Amino acid sequence: MIGEPSEVTNEMIQEVNEVLPTGKVRYLMGCGYPEDILEAVSLGVDLFDCVLPTRNGRTGMAFTTKGKIIIKASMYAKDRAPLDENCTCYTCRHFTRAYLRHLFNTGEILAGRLVSYHNIHFFQQLMAGIRHSISEGSFVDFKKEVSEHFNFRD
Ligand SMILES: [Zn+2]
Incomplete structure (x- = not known):
């Protein structure tokens, strides 16, 4: 997953699924963007682990329900809303x-911790x-709704 385009990752997941025993847990390392997680889940992946939430948090990028926020931007200088x-x-x-x-702008380490x-x-x-x-049988609708709402790669 790390470094290659998501299309290649998805092809590899499908190939690996053909040789792994059915009914066993599937783990994918380095898959962190919500849109990639949703696609991997739809292909049968169960477990993930990725540095993205904390690595991006330490540099001031927040994942939100309205898209990403780069908190260092000057537009937030007087913004009293939460992330x-x-x-x-x-x-x-x-x-x-x-x-x-x-x-962030004063170099306080707490900033990265709070956003992480x-x-x-x-x-x-x-x-x-x-x-x-x-569990409710509505994953396809959930994936569609979330995927249409988010694009964190841009
Ligand atoms: Zn929060």
């Missing part, structure tokens, strides 16, 4: 975008949504 108004994480309940931007914390919460919510939609 994500739909998020219930500690960071979003206690800090504004303006404060997080200030922490939010990003991990975002992915936990995404995975909970995936699990719930699978």
